[in-house]
Amino acid sequence: MSDDWDTVTKIGSKVTGGAAQRETVVRGKGALNAAQRSGAIVGTEKKFATGNAANKSGSEGQRLTKVDRSDDIIAPNKVPAEIGQNIRNRRSKEGPYKMTQAQLAQKVNCQANDIKLLESGDAIKNQGLLNRVARVLKVSPKTGLPLDDK
Template identity: 90%
Template sequence: MSDDWDTVTKIGSKTSGGSSQRETVVRGKGALNQAQRSGAIIGTEKKFATGNPANKSGSEGQRLTKVDRADDIIAPNKVPAEIGQNIRNRRSKEGPYKMTQAQLAQKVNAPAKDIQTLESGDAIKNQALLNKVARVLKISPKTGLPLDEK
């Protein structure tokens, strides 16, 4: 019976047994090299940033965080009117890119209403549609300016 008083049992301890080291996260190339030189067991795992890339200013993830935290209604991002005007100019100008809204919609596999709202500047930003239109009309998806005219 006296033996039971001398032993201690830890329940819920983060390190079981006390002899094994805790897992640590190494940040930086130098710390990784030092761990390799010391002979530690190393497991590497690549994490992909999807939400808020630091190198993109005005990213959609930051806007969604703002929408999530706000109590009032926040309007969605719209395509700038100048891009719609540039698309309309490129599409209606004489040459190889002259076509109607319906023909452009058929080429990008989208409803004609989407092309109409895109050109009017009322469209909610849809980067996939902008990229398709830009590819067909050979314009920049960011500015709407022609790529082949210098």
């Protein structure tokens, strides 16, 4: 038992001698399959923050970092009022897209209150809901403007 306290384990340095193999990083599905076939112990980890993801133009990650670092209460992103106004105009105008908030909510599989909040500009940004409403009303999910009037 006392021997355990006297030994030192070095991680990441080159170990001389011994029968144990060093850890290797395998890139590619073929090399991973070959390692599994050989009977080696295989552990997989998924990298989430890769270089390509950092280059994307979305700012949600930056906003979340700001929320994490701030001691104050940060308000969540809301749907711009002009998008809600454009959706309301499209829904209430005479024609094939004329329907009530409840009818639109049923078509997009959500609550009527969600549509009410979306149209008033008080809704927290939910891109999935915006995309479904845009698909039903044939409007742009980014601006709320009709797509078939172009």
